[in-house]
Amino acid sequence: MTVENINILNEYLTIFPELSSRDQKQIIDGSSFHKYKKGEQIYNVTRTCNGIMIVKSGQLRTYMLSDEGKEITLYRLLPGDVCVMTSSCLFNNLDIEIHILVEKPTEVIIIPYQILDSMRKENSMVDRFLLDIISQRFSEVMWVMEQVVFSPMLKRVAECLVNHWSLADSDVVRITHGEIANDLGTxxxxxxxxxxxxxNDNVIKQERGKITILDPLKLQTLYK
Incomplete structure (x- = not known):
């Protein structure tokens, strides 16, 4: 493994600096570096449990697929993100069928699940690290599910942005989060x-005091 990739482990795998020299060496020697092209499907229900994935560069989309072929985005993985869902076999009774698609050319480091599985049995810090990440991801998944099942608020926010965009006659809408909240009573x-x-869905870009509409057509479809 290159020095650059070892630095990635140090920076993004937050427990790495606290591990023993032996455990660090085991991770360095056992990990592999991969490059993926845009459009590649790098993980789905037919793939084996391959390991913990650390995103070095690029962008990945994690989604679920219904029996009818309908997709729903759960979250995106960006540089610095760690994905444990590709090692679901580490956790008993964790049965979630996800797919991961490359949205931008991506580089990742994969740590075989066997390495961390043996470490977590001897080191509670490793176990807590893995559980914290999976808890964070499930929180994101639950939020998406709540929006789908319960909330029309996304439609209301989209409509609010389109209205302000039309009034501004510009792709840049000068408005704050608080002003939108006041408009919607939320x-x-x-x-x-x-x-x-x-x-995250590349529909808008946020900056202090203003929002740029990147995809007005998609924004309009959200509230129709």
Whole structure:
């Protein structure tokens, strides 16, 4: 493994600097580096449990697929993100069928699940690290499910942005999260979460005091 990739482990695998020299060497020697092209399907239900994945560069889309072929995005993996869902066999009774698609040319480091599985049995810090990551991902998944099942708020936020965009006659809408919340009679935190979702989906771009509409057609379809 190159020095650059070892530095990636140090930076993004937050427990790495705290591991013993023996455990660090085991991870370095056992890990592999991979490059993927845009459009590649790098993980699905037919793939084996291959290991913990650390994103060095690029962008990955994690989604679920229904029996009818309908997709729903769960979350995106960006540089610095660690994915444990590709090692679901590490956790008993964890049965979630996910797919991972490359949205931008991506580089990843994969740590075989066997390495961390043996470490977590001897080191509670490793176990907590893995559980914290999977808890974070499930929180993101649950939030997406809540939007799908319960909330029309995303449609209301989209409509609000389109209305302001039309009034501004520009792709740049000068508006704050608080002003949108006031327009809709909801909490600022709710608006912030939904705007972050739209930004991650490349529909808008947020900057202090303004929002740039990147995909007005997609934004319009969200509330129709």
């Amino acid at each position: 909490a600022r935190e709710v608006v912030t979460r939904l705007l972050d979702y739209l930004q």
